[in-house]
Amino acid sequence: MKPVDLLIVGSGPAGMAAAVTARRTGLDVLVVDEQPAPGGQIWRDIETVAGTERGTLLGAAYLDGRRAAEAFRASGAAYEPGAQLWQIEPGFRGFVTKAGEARIIEARTILLATGAQERPAPFPGWTLPGILTVGAGQILLKNAGQVPAKPVWLAGSGPLMLLYMTQLLKAGGEIAGYLDTTPPGRLSSALRYLPGALRAVGDLFKGIAWSLTLRASGVRRIRHVTDIEAVGTEHLEAIRFRTASGTEETVQADALLVHEGVIPSVHVALALGSAVTWRDDQDCYVPILDAWGESSQPNVFIAGDGAGIAGAKAAALRGEIAALGIATKLGQITPEAAAEASKPARAKLERELALRPFLDALFRPREAIFIPDDETVVCRCEEITAREIRAMARLGRPGPNQVKAFTRAGMGPCQGRQCGYTVTRILAAAEGRSVEEVGFYRIRPPLKPVTLGELASLREPEATS
Amino acid sequence: MFRKLHDPGQAALRVYIDGVAVPAEAGESVAAVLLRQEAVWSRLTPVKGSKRAPYCLMGVCFDCLAEVDGVGSVQTCLTTVQDGMRIARQRGKRSLGA
Numbered sequence: 267m268k269p270v271d272l273l274i275v276g277s278g279p280a281g282m283a284a285a286v287t288a289r290r291t292g293l294d295v296l297v298v299d300e301q302p303a304p305g306g307q308i309w310r311d312i313e314t315v316a317g318t319e320r321g322t323l324l325g326a327a328y329l330d331g332r333r334a335a336e337a338f339r340a341s342g343a344a345y346e347p348g349a350q351l352w353q354i355e356p357g358f359r360g361f362v363t364k365a366g367e368a369r370i371i372e373a374r375t376i377l378l379a380t381g382a383q384e385r386p387a388p389f390p391g392w393t394l395p396g397i398l399t400v401g402a403g404q405i406l407l408k409n410a411g412q413v414p415a416k417p418v419w420l421a422g423s424g425p426l427m428l429l430y431m432t433q434l435l436k437a438g439g440e441i442a443g444y445l446d447t448t449p450p451g452r453l454s455s456a457l458r459y460l461p462g463a464l465r466a467v468g469d470l471f472k473g474i475a476w477s478l479t480l481r482a483s484g485v486r487r488i489r490h491v492t493d494i495e496a497v498g499t500e501h502l503e504a505i506r507f508r509t510a511s512g513t514e515e516t517v518q519a520d521a522l523l524v525h526e527g528v529i530p531s532v533h534v535a536l537a538l539g540s541a542v543t544w545r546d547d548q549d550c551y552v553p554i555l556d557a558w559g560e561s562s563q564p565n566v567f568i569a570g571d572g573a574g575i576a577g578a579k580a581a582a583l584r585g586e587i588a589a590l591g592i593a594t595k596l597g598q599i600t601p602e603a604a605a606e607a608s609k610p611a612r613a614k615l616e617r618e619l620a621l622r623p624f625l626d627a628l629f630r631p632r633e634a635i636f637i638p639d640d641e642t643v644v645c646r647c648e649e650i651t652a653r654e655i656r657a658m659a660r661l662g663r664p665g666p667n668q669v670k671a672f673t674r675a676g677m678g679p680c681q682g683r684q685c686g687y688t689v690t691r692i693l694a695a696a697e698g699r700s701v702e703e704v705g706f707y708r709i710r711p712p713l714k715p716v717t718l719g720e721l722a723s724l725r726e727p728e729a730t731s
Numbered sequence: 732m733f734r735k736l737h738d739p740g741q742a743a744l745r746v747y748i749d750g751v752a753v754p755a756e757a758g759e760s761v762a763a764v765l766l767r768q769e770a771v772w773s774r775l776t777p778v779k780g781s782k783r784a785p786y787c788l789m790g791v792c793f794d795c796l797a798e799v800d801g802v803g804s805v806q807t808c809l810t811t812v813q814d815g816m817r818i819a820r821q822r823g824k825r826s827l828g829a
């Protein structure tokens with residue numbers, strides 16, 4: 267049976283655009299996604315929500331997803347929603363579980379379009395029910411049309427925070443207060459990137475417009491918040507916070523949404539052995555890619571926010587460019603044709619990326635979120651505190667993998683997606699080493715938990731077309 | 732903790748959480764339904780037995796694990812509700828064969 271030309275993991279802006287372009291070059295394409303519908307997180311439920319009042323409320327950038335999803339559906343790419351990819355073997359053989367059944371998909375090339383996740387920002391009490399991420403709040407608005415029932419507290423920083431607050435108010439939700447954790451002086455350090463950012467001036471205005479809406483709405487905003495603690499036994503009951511000037515306050519709360527920016531999802535890339543590099547300005551790893559999005563592992567391409575945070579428009583452009591690169595590698599088009607065809611996308615991409623250094627500097631998180639207090643739970647799955655990680659560091663100069671073996675941090679179902687960076691940063695600080703030197707967890711399959719029942723259902727490779 | 736902005740009307744379904752019938756809407760996730768309940772938690776941690784509720788809603792944190800139609804450790808944020816679905820809050824680890 268014949269392997270597919272291209273297996274795309276993820277059907278957000280990058281995955282969908284790549285599928286459309288790859289199909290146009292004549293490749294046969296299979297797209298798998300663990301989500302139940304196309305759109306990724308940014309355009310979550312776009313196909314069902316676009317035509318409704320909720321769609322209008324979510325705004326123009328959300329509604330952009332409708333055209334992308336239509337083009338994807340019409341592209342002729344095979345599409346499997348609700349499918350979790352848990353291993354890729356060289357060659358390639360992708361192991362996927364769908365509705366309790368596992369199977370193997372053979373593919374000549376792979377495009378990872380797995381997007382971003384919110385940056386884990388642990389603080390005391392952050393595991394209590396009643397606390398969700400802002401991204402989660404926004405997904406609930408898109409997917410279920412729901413908002414916090416009572417006035418909600420928000421804490422953190424970043425463009426998504428401002429966007430969600432604006433959407434929430436428009437929808438009729440109420441905000442009890444916003445604990446703005448953006449450190450003092452960020453605007454002035456961001457200003458040197460302003461000339462570049464001005465090239466993306468439309469988006470910049472959008473950012474300013476959000477802030478204006480919030481100001482006009484009279485939302486209580488407490489600036490320069492440095493420490494947050496969630497108090498409660500079985501559910502969030504109160505939030506204690508302190509500002510840079512030393513003011514302390516405790517407020518009653520039953521809901522708190524937190525956000526400290528987004529980082530690329532690099533788990534699958536790491537498991538495949540694709541090289542990553544540490545980005546100091548973004549406080550995260552990004553994959554090392556060539557001009558076509560190919561990683562250090564031949565025939566493994568990466569596009570979208572998983573290739574480095576740049577937003578939905580850039581994601582789609584990178585998806586398009588990667589698809590042209592893949593088509594060239596598979597001999598479907600000539601390098602000259604690919605170079606020519608990628609020109610418009612590259613020009614647009616350059617404009618999109620021009621805004622990033624400004625945003626990165628403006629919303630760079632405060633140092634404290636990377637190196638939490640002793641009491642703070644670092645690994646949510648195994649309930650390991652920062653104290654336990656630091657105690658390990660005192661016993662020698664262990665790396666993340668030794669810490670994992672001894673404490674079980676990173677061994678739970680999330681596989682270090684929540685604690686990986688924090689463990690690395692704590693070790694680096696405690697051992698006086700650089701983040702790069704300390705390194706990250708070795709990521710091993712399965713990438714998602716698999717049951718024995720699912721393994722037993724595993725069938726040998728089958729044709730997908 | 733959360734409330735719906737609209738009446739599901741035609742799309743209204745019914746699911747059971749720990750045996751109690753609750754309204755739901757076609758297309759939404761099981762986690763979204765949980766978050767509208769009086770008790771929003773989805774599972775007890777296997778280590779310390781502390782309560783957890785859906786946190787990220789995008790498949791990253793695994794705090795939304797619950798038993799759905801007899802299958803343990805299902806990520807409820809990635810699972811769309813079906814009429815008559817039976818959801819049970821999960822107490823500790825699932826058995827290996829589940």
Ligand code: FES
Pocket residue numbers: 762784785786787788789790791792793794795796806807808809
């Ligand atoms: S809520 Fe995080 S994985 Fe479902």
